[in-house]
Structures are given as structure tokens and as C-alpha cells.
Amino acid sequence: MADNAQPRLVANGICKSFPGVRALHEVNLRVFPGEILALLGENGAGKSTLMKILAGVQKPDAGTIEAEGVVIPVGSVQEALRQGIALIHQELNLATNLTVGANIFLGREPHRYGWIDEKAIAAESRRVLDLVGLEIDPSREVGDLTLGQMQLVEIAKALSVNARVLILDEPTSSLSARETDRLFAVMGDLRERGVSLIYISHRLAEIQRMADRVTVLRDGLNAGELSRTEISHDAMVRLMVGRDVSRVYQRTAGTPGATVLELKEVRTPANPSQSVSLQVRAGEIVGLAGLIGAGRTELLEALFGVTPPLAGEIRVEGKPLQPQHPRDAVRGGLALVPEDRKKQGVVLAESVRRNLSLASLERDRLRGFLLNEAAESEITSRMIRELRIKTPGEEQPVRFLSGGNQQKVVIGKWLAMSPRVFLLDEPTRGIDVGAKQEIYQLMETLAASGAGILFVSSELEEILGLADRVLVMHEGRLTGELSRGELSEERIMTLATGGPAGASRANGSDHQA
Amino acid sequence: QKSGGGAQQFAFVTNGVDPFWTLAEQGAKAAAAREGMDVKVLMPAGGAVEQKSMLEDLLTRGTAGIAVSPIDAANQVGLLNEVAERAILITHDSDAPASNRQVFIGVNNYDAGRMCGQLVKEALPQGGAVMIFIGRLEQDNSRLRRQGVIDELLDRSHDPSRFDPPGGEIKGDRYTILGTLTDNFDRALAKANVEDTLSRFPDVGCLVGLFAYNPPAILEALEQAGKIGKVKVAAFDEAERTLQGIRDGQVQGTVVQNPYMYGFRSVEVLKALAAGDRSVIPADKFINVPARQIRKDTVDEFWKDLKSKLGK
């Protein structure tokens, strides 16, 4: 990328504050035609905010934006679209009551005097859906799609703009390896055609693979830039975190003890025709791999009593458990760190203190049902200290914590209950490298303290690095088990995509109940 | 209950829901029983809109004769004439002279109001300040009733068409009408109105309750204020608490219409008209069921009679 070329989009001195937070301060950003610019930064660094400002969704407090050298009005989505700037948001933003086609063209419907041209929509949707490799009928309601499919619809929607600047804010966090590859192919293709792409991800491997240039934000300030040749894991991490973080995490395996969690032929409502059997032993970290939609979350949610299992036997430390409600699971010694942190993990509006004590209030109660505020304070301060939760104070609403610290609050909430088994669903989704490492260490400490750990992850990297043993799921059943020795990306992927016919028999599926 | 099967149906429609109408219902039922007629008593809770759809549906059912108390005569002429076309129509309680109703059965509310005014005069011979409490001022009957009280207290000429707007004080040489408070049938509010009046005018001489539930509300408030007996009360209608108050000397007296008779006579007249007997219609098309003043001396006998009518 020749720097003398005219930048397509330039942001100058962007400032943005929210109540109590300075999200961006004097931030500058340039992106050139036909390049993929990776935007890096820890949780809360201001990446999404900056992108929302570029896309006109939010209005900056100060600063200007130039497209092709011309200053454009800020804070207007239409204006941004007119400039060919399209943004794929970090969170899904779809109207689940409308069809796929309607969502793809939402706000840009081809029409005559307000009269919608459905034919045009159908045809054009088909085209962009093919681009992202989604073979579904554009007239289907988005509400019926799976999360992975929804994410792809978001991407197709952005592509349909024929954008000159395409911004992707953590698009892969809910995509499987295969869908990710597909996306990267599309991105490369767009780059060839001279489109400028801004790409945000916490997965450094992906960035090394795709980025022509890297810009890093830290605490809402420009922290530096890396050209194609300078891009390396360590360089990126140093700019983001300001310290070194080892490349891939390597677990120092311990010696597992007695079995703490045992499943015999458990059937979940999501996959009634399949049954799952598995064990987790004390001090053991077991990874649960699989493609999106493999049914891993449903399995964990069934164990935890969110969607009670239909059949089968569950034992925690030998004691039988029939979870009809999370309460039963908690009393049985289970803890779940759910997939959707903001909706299921924390009460966003409430304070760090109230979130940390929420699960243990009942255990510590006084005279039947009175609050034990002493115990609450003790737990709060201890967890903040031990988990090094970054917060201005105990009374800070969790909403204002970064993703990583929110996740620590979820873990701290359960730590106070000292459960026997931890179930973690995508524990590091959308969490930055620094925080990731801390979460990993936490998981190890938990294991070391004799708890059993079963964690779902779609990031092979962390499965490989962290698991003593890996179970692979496909369409609701276990297709295989790999010990630390046998671990390899290929093996996991083959099993995840249906695996060798033999593997599926191994785990007592196809029992007609 | 089997309706129809050839037997003619009749209906007695009120202008709302009120204990007053329960008495009328008894009268209508009694007459119906005596005459062996099928009479439905309907009380619209939803105002004029519901009264209209009730009448329409009665016509649909092929009701032969209807006695109705129009909510607002002046504006229901069209509706009433529509009814008159398809059935025998008479009005009770509140008349609609402009309509094709065959006859009106009821009381002259203006005169009744003046009767109530006389009770006030008896209670306050020396004159004094008076506050009027009433449910609403929409209906002709309530407007006239209130006007009757005012005109009597101010010794004005007999003119039902007069109307003093509710706001503001009306001063006469002996009596002052401090104002008129409405409560739209909200009993709690009716009581609150009295309480607040006692707060605002501690020296109020007489409280006038013009709807059946107003006097009881007045007595409640007075009792709690410990002013029972000290502040005079002039009442309207025959609520039990009111009669008890007269008996205990807490109420000067009450003016009673005769709702039981409204119901009873209405049914009788409907029967006659249905049989083609028009002799029941006087020349002025007004069958007067005169109001009476009930005082301490007459209350017991009246009450006994009332109970027997209500089958208590």
C-alpha cells in the first residue's frame, strides 16, 4: 500500500465520551483503497465506538471524517451509506420478524413512490447470500435461523451495499472455522476489487492471516500502527497490552483425580434423538469442540437445568442430579458461565457487588431470609482482589466494565459458591488477549483446586492449548474423544464435521428411547 | 327464563345503574308478576352509547313495549322516535316531550327540588350558608332538581328554565349557596367532597345531598368530623342511612320520589297500550307520581312500607 495514494477514508481527532467514560480521545484513522486494515485493542479500547461513528450510527463529540478527501457530515447513517460505508455490528442487529430479504435491504428497499419492489429484493438477496455461501430461501423469517446463519445474513446485508468501505466488527466470534474461511475468501475478493476493509477481531491469528496493516487503540487513544511486514503476534500484543503475552497458551497439565461429573445417555430437548455420555474428573479441564449449532450450548444448558434434560443420568461426585431448574444444578455443585455474557451472565444494570453476591445470597442468608451484608462485602472485596477485576468500585454498574472484566464477575459469582464442576460456554468470546490469558490462568487455578472443568469453545487454538482431553460434538451427539496426546486441528475438524463412521457408535447414540 | 315463545316482551330501561333503579325494578317486576307479563329491566352502565345499543337490540328482539328514562331527552329524539316506530314507547323519570313517546311517567324534578329547598328553610329558619352535593349535572332531572333548591332558597319565581352555572357562590338575602360539588358516582369522592367542604367552610349551615348516595356520604363525613347534628342536612331519595338519619334527628328530612311506582305504573301503562287501551293517557301526557317530603314524624311508616316493597 503506497502511502502517497489518496486515502479513501480519514478520521481526524475523533473524541467521544459516555456518562462516566471517555471512549475516544483525539483518535485518527486512515484506510486506503484495496487494503484490509485490522483494528486492534483490548475490550473497551473504543474500537466499536469508533466504527459506529464512521458508520454514522453515533455522533462524535469532536473530530471530522473525510471520504475521498472531502469532509462529510457526521452522525447520519444515510450519509455514510451514500459514501459507501457499511458496518457489520459486533452484536446481531436483525429484525427477527422480517424475512431474510427484507433484512438485507432494510432501509434501502428498492421502491417506486414508497411501493416496495419485492422482485428486485428477492433476486439481489439471492446474489449476496450466495456470496457468503448461505443456501437459504430469502423469504424465510430471520427468527427461524440459527445464530451462525444470522451472522452470515448480517454479512450479506453489508455486502449488498456494494460498499467502498466495509467495516467488520468481530464478525467471526460466532462463526465456525469453515464459515470463517468462506468469509475470508470474500474479503480477499473484495480487496482485489479495490474495496477498503476495516477488520476487528481479538483472534490475532486471523489478523496475521488477513491484515495488510494494523492500527491499535488503547484506552481510547491511538497506540500505534504496524505495516504488513511488522505484523507479528508479539508486536500486536505489545501495542495493545503494553506487555508481552505468550503466543499460544500452554497448560501445565496436572494429575486428574476422581470423577466429579458423569453423564449417562443424557438427551437434550434440542436433540431428543441423540444421547450423550461423558465423564469429567477432578482437576481436569475437558474441552468440548464442534461447529456452531453442534448443540454444545444446549448440552450445557440441559446439565444446568435451563432446559431440563429429557432422559439420562447425571451424577456429581457420585450423587445423582436431576436438574429441573438452575437452582437444582447450583445446589448439586455445578456452575455455568453462559454463552451470552451480557444477557445471561450478568445483570448489566446492577453493581459489581450485587452481581458477585447474587448466587450466594441464599446460602449466606440470616434468620431465614435476611440479607447477610457482612458476608456480601467479604465476598465482593475478595473476588475483586483475587480475580483482579478492573472496576472503579464495588458500586460500579457492570454495564460499564469491559468484556473481560464482566466475564470475571460471572466467574467470581460462582467461585463464591465453590462448585465442584465448572461449565464454561465460549468463556473468551469477544475477550481481548490480555484478559484471555487471565481467564485461562483462572481456569487452571480452579482445576488445580480440585474442580472439574468442561468448557465449550469454537477457537481451536484455545482448545488445543488448554484442554487435557477434548470431546467433539456433531449434530447433538459426541463423535469422538481425543486425549492430549492425540490432539490436532485436523482430527478435531474431521470429528466435528461428522467424523469417521466408527466414532459416532462409540458414544451410545442411536439408542431408540 | 324462556323469553318469547309468542308471549309479548316488554322492557324497562333506566339511565344508569343506581339503588334508585333497584326500587323501580321491584315495582316493574311486581306489576309484571301481577299482570303475568315478560318484562326485562335493563340498566346501561356505559352512558348514552350503551343505552342506544340496548334499545336497538331490544327492538331486534321484537320487544312490544319499552319504558325508558332518556339520558338526554333533547338529543335522543331521533333514537326515541326510531323506537316509537317499532314498539310502544313511554318515558319515565325524565321526559322527552319532543319525541313520539306516548306518555311520561315521573315526577316534576323542579318542584321536587323546591320541596327540598323548603326542608333547608325549615332546618335554617334564620338563613345561612348551604352547599349542594350531586352526582352529575348532565341529566335534566338533576339540573332541574338543583335549580329548584336554589330558586326556593332565593325565593325566586317558579321558572324551571332558569340555570345558574355550578361554579361560584350564589348570594340571596337570607341564604348563600356556597357551590355545587359533583362526584360522578364515585362514593369515595362524594365523601371527600363533604370533608373538604367542612374544612373550607367550618360555618356551613346546611348540606344538601341531591342523589341517593349523597346524604349517606354527608352523614359519614359529619360523623367523623364530630359535627353530626350540628350541621343540618337536607336529603333526597330514600337510602337506608338517610332514613336512619331522619329517625335519629340528624337529617331534617328527605324528598322521595316514588321509583317503585315509576316501575309499577310503567308496566301497567305498557300493558294497557299493548292491549290498545289508550284511556290510560291523560291529556297532558304526563302521569305525575308526586314526590313527598319525609320528616321525623312520617319516616317510620314510610320505611316500613319501603321494606315490604323490597321484600325485606
Added chain:
Amino acid sequence: MKRIIGIAVLLLVVYLATWIMADAFSGRAVFMSGYNQENLLRRIALYGILGIGVSLVIITGGIDLSLGSVVCLVGVGVPWLAVGQGWPMPVVLLLALVLPLAIGLGHGLLVTRLRLQPFIVTLCGLLIYRGVTRGFTQDQTAGFGNGFKALRWLANGEIPLFSGFGIPVPLLILGVVAALVAVFLNRTIYGRYLLALGNSEEAARFSGIQTDRMVIVAYVICSFLAGLAGLLFVLDVNLAQPVDFGNFYELFAIAAAVLGGCSLRGGTGTVLGVLAGTALIQVLRNMINLVFPAYQNMEYAVIGLVILAGVVADELAKRAVARQKAGS
């Protein structure tokens, strides 16, 4: 569409039941008489206009509790001005149509610009418009006497079809309103915007839709239709009492919309459904008056029970379907 079938069936059942009971009991064409059908259709038309209006607001995820009071304001205000104050009718009518627009605009601005909760805004509306009406009329009933016959034709006139039955004019007005709103919802970009923002305001806003404007539009249309209904109501009944004219109409309108498949969470709703819901409620009232006049004072209870039965059945049906899907 699915969502309508349930209510449509329920409506049909109640309709037939009423027909059989009423006409069997009396051995004559009572329910099925042209006269009764006309009355029924006229009532459906008047309440239907309210239901359609509020359904638009409900689709945005909002609510409008002020309908009844707007009906009161216009229904009382028109005769009061035209007859009581002797204003020229054209001016009065203009006012009657413009004032509700202003009211709706007010609601919309408070909800979008100040981010106030629709429930509160329109609850205040409910109190204010009725209070004001009672104030300026001094609680006096207003009516047309026997004037304005031509105008009143809009509410009580009919287009003769065959002997003994004609199409009530208000039904035609409802037809026009329903058609316009249906097209607006299903064929225009604005209808799509409304549905989208009702489901996810952010998704719509992030797609460049000026969601605030659309929400305001919904409230404006809703209040306008409430005003129109108020006008037709008073033209039909010929008089209006400030104290109770239109009382609780908002509840019946909302109930009709929900019966018709509108979710108070926003994003769903069809004109046909709302009409079916309105019809159901009116047929029920008609049934009580024709068949069980003695239980007329339990009307509310019956309506409440039917609404509840309706939503419960709807919910259970949905679950059955879901279980089926899971099973397959």
C-alpha cells in the same frame, strides 16, 4: 396469517352460536335480521377504527391509553362548538381532525425525543383530555338535537343493498381506513420500517431508518383515527356526556388488537386480525343483549373471559406447533 386463523375460527363459532341461540329461542330472524346485522356492522365499524389506530402504536412496541379521552374530546367538542357555541360546522370539523393530529404529535415527540414511556405519556393524555373536556363544557351534555341530519348520515346512513338491509356508511369508512392501513403496513417501505423498529429499534436505526419519525407517525395516525371514531360515535348517538363518553374504549381497542394477533412487545400485527378481534367483542355484546339480557350486567366478565381464553388458546397452540417442530 397463521395468527389470524385462531381468532377467525373463534369469531365464526361465536357468530354461529349467537345466530342459533337468538333465532332458535325466539323462532324468528332476530340475530340474522337485516336490522340487527346493520347495527352490528355499524358498531364493528366504529370500534374497528379505534382498534386499527392503536394497533399501529402497538406494532411500534408502544401503547395508547388516551384513545377513549380523545374520543370524548372530539365527540363532545364537536356538538359543543357547533351547537353550543354556534361555530360554523366546517371550522369545527377541521378542528376535530387537526386537534387529534396535534395530540398524536405530542405523544410521539414525548415518547421519542424525551424517551418517556408510552404508558405514562398516554395515561396523562387519558386524564388531561377528559379533564379539559369536562372543564370547558362544565360537564354539560352536548348534542346535535335534530340538526345536521346530512352530516349524521356519515354515521347512521346506509347504502340500501336489498330490502331490509343496507351497508352502513361507517362500514365503508372503516373499509377505506382498513385498506389504506393494510397497504401502508404490507406494501410500503414505511410499513416495513414500522414493523422492523417494533421488533428491534436499534436494528432499524442502524440501517439508516429514522425510527423516531416513524414512531411519531404511528402515534399521529392513532390519535387521528381516535378523533375520527369520536366524531362518528357522536354523529351516531347524537349526544355525548363529558364524564363517560368513550370511557374504557382504549381497553376494548387494545384487547381487540391483541386478540387479533398484535403482540404488546411490538413488531407483529395485521389489520385483518384487529378487525376480527373487534368483531368478536361486538358479536359477544350483541349475543348478551339478544340472548341473555338478564345477565347483561356480567357483559364485562364474559368479554374478559373470552379474551383470556383466546390468548391462552393462542399460546397453547403456538407451543404445540413448537413441540411438533422439535419432534420432527
Added chain:
Amino acid sequence: MKRIIGIAVLLLVVYLATWIMADAFSGRAVFMSGYNQENLLRRIALYGILGIGVSLVIITGGIDLSLGSVVCLVGVGVPWLAVGQGWPMPVVLLLALVLPLAIGLGHGLLVTRLRLQPFIVTLCGLLIYRGVTRGFTQDQTAGFGNGFKALRWLANGEIPLFSGFGIPVPLLILGVVAALVAVFLNRTIYGRYLLALGNSEEAARFSGIQTDRMVIVAYVICSFLAGLAGLLFVLDVNLAQPVDFGNFYELFAIAAAVLGGCSLRGGTGTVLGVLAGTALIQVLRNMINLVFPAYQNMEYAVIGLVILAGVVADELAKRAVARQKAGS
């Protein structure tokens, strides 16, 4: 806490304004008379119990429109059974306290188990309970005559404090209720659960909290308090008419709760705030009767305007604060 200051100030202003106007206009202690203050406190007590009840439901993110009809059911039912049907009073009272519990349980189950929308469930309740009451009483007014003086002391009795002023007994009852609910909300784990699930039902459930039970509890308490209020209302007024007893009380209760800082989105609310909101509305009504009796029929309009002013001011204040923070 912050949230209360606004309403508290507003209350103080209106209170002082009424005092000055009323007593200045008449040159005597009118508003400040012991008698008037007693009346005011008694009314605040009765409506306050309703407000506190509904605030619990609002905290769960729900709503209860059936309050007024429960007030009617109990308020009419008690004298009807005890006097009309001659049932022994203890039995009647037991029923009056148990029935509302059952009603609340019903609401709670429909909302949690069937996932019906609270608005609809309680709207049906509003229709059903009133309709049923009108049905079994045949629309006849029920009252105690001069009986049950001892029992009625609960509603209209007072504890003499100094000459001319005593504490109304209902105020003591309100005090007990308020204290219990306040402790429940702020000092017990269940209060914590209620607030947590009001903010995020899912997160609370995923933390092992039986959210459904808590929601049911909220509806049960709410209906129970409505029944208690209904009992006190009829003991105070001494007669109740099925067709309108308690009409619209739910709206005043909800308005009071919102004025007092409850958000209809759930998760926030304080007992003190609700009491302040209730007091504000009652002082306003008192003011209108004492100072502007001629405008008494505009009462609703005034209350509506004040509520609107209150929430608008609250919103603007919050924004100012936010801007300050952002600035720093």
C-alpha cells in the same frame, strides 16, 4: 435515593402552595386544620396501599390493571355477604383476604407459566372481577348501615394525638405495610431477587434464582394489598356500588408508583417514592377542592398535567446529570 428527591421536592412545593393558597384565601386554618390533615392522611393511606402493591409488580417489569376491580370485588363483596347474605363477619373477612391471594396467584401463574403478557392478563382481570361482582350483586349497592362500628374503626378511627388531631388508623396500617415491603425489598434476599430479575430475568434465572416464584409472589402481594385497600375503602365510605367502586384506581396507583421513581421497564422502585407519589396526587385533589372548587371537574386534567410535568422534569434532570458526567 436520588430518584426520590425530585418527587419529594415537588410534593413539598404543592403542599406549601396549597397551604398558603387555602389558608390565605380564607384567612383561617383550612388546609392546616387538624381535621383536613386527618382526611388527607387517611386518603393517602388508602391509595398508598394500592400504590405499594402495584409497585412490586412494576419492579418485576409487569403491570397490574386489575387493582380497581379487586377493590370493587372486595369492597362490594364484604358488605354484600356480611349484611346482605348475613354471613358471619369473621368468615367474610377471611374470604376477603384469601380470595385476592388466589387472584394474584392466578395472575402470576398465567404470566410465568403461560408467558402471557401481564397487561393482557390483568386487563382481563379488570373486566372479569368487576363483571362478576356486578353479576352476583345484581348491581345493587352494598353497605354496612350503622353496623360494624368497631370494624369500621380500622378505616375511620384515629389515635388522638393532641386536641383536634389524631393519627388515622389506616395510616398506621399503611405504616406497617410500607415498613414490611421496604424491609422485604432492601433487607431480604427475595427483595434482591425481585430487583435482579426485574433488570434481567434471564441473568437472575441463570444464577439459580427461581424467578417464576418471585414474580408470582409479587402478583400475590399486589392483589392482596388491593383487597386490603378495597376493604378499608368500603369500611371508610360505608357503601359501595358494583358498577363504579374502584374505577380507575389502578391508573392512580400506577401513576403514583411511576411518579415515585418506578420504571415500567422493571428493576427500580422504592417504597418511599411511591408514598410520595401517592401523597402528591392526594394533596392535589385536596387543593382543587379547597382552593378551586369551581374547577373541580378539571381535577383529572390537573393531575395528568402534574404527573407529566413530574416525569418530564425527572427525565431532563437525569440528562443534565449525564451531560455533567460526560463533560468531566
